[in-house]
Amino acid sequence: MTRIKGVTKKDAGLLLKAVYWFARREFGAVPEPVTVMAHHPKVLIASGRHELAVKKAVHGPLFELVVYRTAVKLGCSWCVDFGAMLMKHDGLDIERLKHIDEYATSPLFTDLERKALAYADAMTETPVAELEGLMGRKQLIALTYQIALENQRARFNSAFDIKDQGFTSGDACRVPTN
Known part of the structure; x- marks a missing residue:
C-alpha cells in the first residue's frame, strides 16, 4: 500500500x-x-x-537493463514489475533478469552490459x-x-566530471537581467 x-x-x-x-x-x-x-x-x-x-x-535493450537494475538496487518492487513488463513487451529475454544480482560474473551478460550495470550500481543510492x-x-x-x-x-x-563554470564568481557568460 x-x-x-x-x-x-x-x-x-x-x-x-x-x-x-x-x-x-x-x-x-x-x-x-x-x-x-x-x-x-x-x-x-x-x-x-x-x-x-x-x-x-534513449530507448533500447541496454537502457532497459540498467533501468531494471537500478530498480532492483533501490528495492522498488513497482519499478521492477513494470520494467520487466516493458522488457517482455519489447521482446527482450526476461529470464536472465532472475540473475541480475550476479551480473558481474554471469555469462548471461555481455562485457558491455556488465560495465553498464556496474555503472548503474555506482550511481544509485536510496x-x-x-x-x-x-x-x-x-x-x-x-x-x-x-x-x-x-x-x-x-x-x-x-558521472561526466562536469565542474562549475564560475556563474557565482561572475567569470561565466551571464544572461542580461533586464
Whole structure:
C-alpha cells in the first residue's frame, strides 16, 4: 500500500481523466505512480512529458537493463514489475533478469552490459523522506519530484566530471537581467 493514496478516476478532473485514459490504453491499467503524482497535476504533466521525451531519445535493450537494475538496487518492487513488463513487451529475454544480482560474473551478460550495470550500481543510492504531515501531499509530490530531478542532474554532471563554470564568481557568460 502506498504512503499516499492515489487520486481515483471518480475524483479526477477532466485533465486527469484524459491522462488516465492514455495510461490505460498504453499499459492496460493506470500505473499507481501516476495516480499518486496526480495530487499535483502540473508535476504529473511535466513528468509525463519528460518520460515520453526520454523514451524517444534513449530507448533500447541496454537502457532497459540498467533501468531494471537500478530498480532492483533501490528495492522498488513497482519499478521492477513494470520494467520487466516493458522488457517482455519489447521482446527482450526476461529470464536472465532472475540473475541480475550476479551480473558481474554471469555469462548471461555481455562485457558491455556488465560495465553498464556496474555503472548503474555506482550511481544509485536510496533517498528517504517522510514529510507529508508537515507539508501536505501536493507539496510532498513536488518536493520529491524536484529532489529526483536534481539527483538526475547532479548524477549526470558528476558521472561526466562536469565542474562549475564560475556563474557565482561572475567569470561565466551571464544572461542580461533586464
